[in-house]
Amino acid sequence: MNILTTPKALQDYAKSVKRTGETIALVPTMGALHAGHLSLVEAARKSADRVIVSVFVNPMQFGPNEDFAAYPRTFEADAAKLEAAGVDAVFHPAPEAMYPAGYATCVEVTGALTAKLCGAKRPGHFRGVATVVLKLLLLSGADKAFFGQKDAQQVAVLRRMIADLGVATEIIMAPIVREASGLALSSRNAYLSPDERTAALVLSKSLQEAHDVYETGEKRAKVLKEITAVELSKEPLAKIDYVELYSFPDLEEIERIHAPALLAVAVYIGKTRLIDNIILGEEPCC
Structure with a gap:
């Protein structure tokens, strides 16, 4: 090499x-x-x-x-x-x-x-x-x-x-590679204490919650963002930076999902800022 x-x-x-x-x-x-x-x-x-x-x-x-x-x-x-x-x-x-x-x-x-x-x-x-x-x-x-x-x-x-x-x-x-727990792999995960690492699972959990509701037929962006934010707020160590949903890949504002859309979160767990996302709708081919 x-x-x-x-x-x-x-x-x-x-x-x-x-x-x-x-x-x-x-x-x-x-x-x-x-x-x-x-x-x-x-x-x-x-x-x-x-x-x-x-x-x-x-x-x-x-x-x-x-x-x-x-x-x-x-x-x-x-x-x-x-x-x-x-x-x-x-x-x-x-x-x-x-x-x-x-x-x-x-x-x-x-x-x-x-x-x-x-x-x-x-x-x-x-x-x-x-x-x-x-x-x-x-x-x-x-x-x-x-x-x-x-x-x-x-x-x-x-x-x-x-x-x-x-x-x-x-x-x-x-695609995102995750631990068995759902935590997205990131070099910044090394900054997390054991308790913070457990708390960080709320990112993937909140996105999955929104995905599951989307799969039942909910397509309103506002509702899906609210579901994600509510789930994140249940974790005391989590401080929400943003919860957003945009069309993908052009990242335009949408009210309802009609094509691939990116549901993205950024959350501080302690002093560490972590990001995660999920694509709702047909994923672009990689």
């Missing part, structure tokens, strides 16, 4: 692969890898000749009061998992390699896609995401890039970006 630490090294590796006529799948991550990340790697391996995984904690997508410094960094363990998973190359640059002195370019998707959900709560977050992902796509020459549904808003933003800019990469969204 190749470990690449500079943008030029990644670009040179990608060019060497492309010269052979092989295809490339990219899995962008911030490390602290878990089974959810590895499910993306598995899907990538089935779809392309070579798999590149980036492990980069991107400072540009963190706000001034967020957890950039504390974000878990476990590269040696991550590299071992990726090698065992059959990854061909890992891109692990330092921040100064991605954003050297004089760096002055950002990419921003504006409008409804980034003005709500996590975009409303984390100003500048999706600008940082779009900037780093576009750079990774250009450097890697990826034919496909894989992201998890847990970050469904991110997927919608990135699909808008590549459509607008004419980037020839397919953005593929893979």
Whole structure:
């Protein structure tokens, strides 16, 4: 497995692969890898000749009061998992390699896609995401890039970006991977105490409650959001950041569900902000 630490090294590796006529799948991550990340790697391996995984904690997508410094960094363990998973190359640059002195370019998707959900709560977050992902796509020459549904808003933003800019990469969204308890896998779960981890189960429980009611025929967005919020409020350790329901993938306001819709929640469990979601209606094919 190749470990690449500079943008030029990644670009040179990608060019060497492309010269052979092989295809490339990219899995962008911030490390602290878990089974959810590895499910993306598995899907990538089935779809392309070579798999590149980036492990980069991107400072540009963190706000001034967020957890950039504390974000878990476990590269040696991550590299071992990726090698065992059959990854061909890992891109692990330092921040100064991605954003050297004089760096002055950002990419921003504006409008409804980034003005709500996590975009409303984390100003500048999706600008940082779009900037780093576009750079990774250009450097890697990826034919496909894989992201998890847990970050469904991110997927919608990135699909808008590549459509607008004419980037020839397919953005593929893979299903959320959950523990047997229902808790969505997340690197931030490491911040939770045992009691908080138990409390965090309320996220998936609330979404499932709304899903079950939807399956009985309830299609009103207001009702489904209320059901979710009521369930979340039953957990004393949970502080609701948002409960929202929008059409997917365009994230427009809707009163009733007639096509795929994203029911999304963000909740503080103690000091840790967790997100989760479910797609109601026919899920987009991944």
